[in-house]
Amino acid sequence: MSIGSDRSASNVSRIMDSFLERHHLLVEDAPWELRPSPLGGLGVFAKRDLHPGEVIFRDYPVIMGPRCLAESTDICVSCYRKQDIIPCNKKCGLSLCTNCQTSPDHKRECEFIRQRINVEITQELTHYLINSLAPLRSIFLSTQDKEVVLYLKAHKGHHHGFEVDLLMDKANCKMAQEEKEFLKFVCAVLDTNAFELVVRNGDDQTSLRGLYPLGSLANHRCFPNAFHVFDDKQRMVTRASVFIEKDEEIFHSYTKILWGTSSRLLHLKETKHFVCKCERCVDPTEFGTYMNAISCTRCKGNVLPILPQKNCDWRCEGCMKVVSVKEVGKTLTLIGSVMRSFRNCNFNVMYSFLKGKLSQMVPDSNQAVLELKCKIIWYLGYTPGFEWKDLPLETLVLKKRFCSDIIEILVKLKVGLCKIKGLLLYEIYLCTEEINKRKVNTVEKDEVDYLKEAIDILKFDASASKLITAGRSDLNGNGYGS
Ligand SMILES: [Zn+2]
Ligand SMILES: [Zn+2]
Ligand SMILES: [Zn+2]
Ligand SMILES: [Zn+2]
Structure with missing residues (x-):
């Protein structure tokens, strides 16, 4: 293993271009390029003016795997569904859904695990296996994709790579020194760069971590000028959230905006x-x-x-x-x-805390107030006893106002388009629609405008597809097309 040494913009660009080409995502005349960033290292820069909503780049997950969460042992390690899960019939200790038992992707990792691990598979061991699955998958990458990983930034520090130590310790897993070093490096790369994404299958959702090489080259700013969503093939779609001038650096946010x-x-x-x-x-x-x-x-x-x-x-x-x-x-x-x-x-209970104690301790725009408003927004309309039809008019108006309050903060933060804004606009649309149903004569206008804006923000987002499909059919009904 040799960690990528020539980190010049031209060399890393060449590696990225060929990576994107292998995964059918290289576009001619792409609006971005890599340049040295004033923040240190490389950054992604706009090659021309970019308009809000414009797609800047799409990126492919070079490594993908479940996140280290307690509940994640009951998922199919191939398609990440949570239904019809049974233990792998080759007895590697992982689980698959009935459709994925013969998945070729799993076959390689399954063989590897069975060859290397010679202890009885317990619940605890399954947990370690799932935790180390994302890094383990790097072993099966092509030489070229391995090179891409070796060019990504990795934090130093002993705690990165504990998954590998646990696997070697607890599962008595044999590994050559070089293999172990590579895996530990991959763990550090994942800790530094991996993005969290949610895969939705019907009603259940699974949280995954994916390594997006180009996405991880874009630097962070707490008021990003770009936002990303993940499409149904788990590819990252990065779009401009505000107008970005030619030569400006492109930033996304590694933290929550709110x-x-x-x-x-x-x-x-x-x-x-x-x-x-x-x-x-x-x-x-x-x-x-x-x-x-x-x-x-x-x-x-x-x-x-x-x-x-x-x-x-x-x-x-x-x-x-x-x-x-x-x-x-x-x-x-x-x-x-x-x-x-x-x-x-x-x-x-939440509302009386918001209006009572909390309002005495912090101003109305404090993070905790916003968080509580969000909780209430997604409680009303989606909880037994508080479904849309049960909500009195004033509660609908309240929910709508909370959505607007948060959007107002987003505007002040200069973030432009972002996923949370899309979701809030969609809730405003639903509130308005419900309010209109109750009114006989006066109709609150513009509900479809909220929907159009929400769909525009969320259109490539697979995890929001349910909203979008629901919304699309509504829009068609109104004669707007999709
Ligand atoms: Zn499956
Ligand atoms: Zn297996
Ligand atoms: Zn900051
Ligand atoms: Zn004072």
């Missing part, structure tokens, strides 16, 4: 090992959204970190009172624990 600076910085530090210094991160108000702020106990003003990147004191913008990190931490821990308790909570 997280405040403290949460984002913590997540980036823990998973990606870097401190983001983008404009949103250095602005304590986060473009005037105050997503990270808590309320001053003295004057109700906004209390913000004095230096968001540092673990320093906070200060009230109104009365200038200084609040220690410890005090702020107490408030945030309290909010966090209440929020976690809402996993199976009902609307009334």
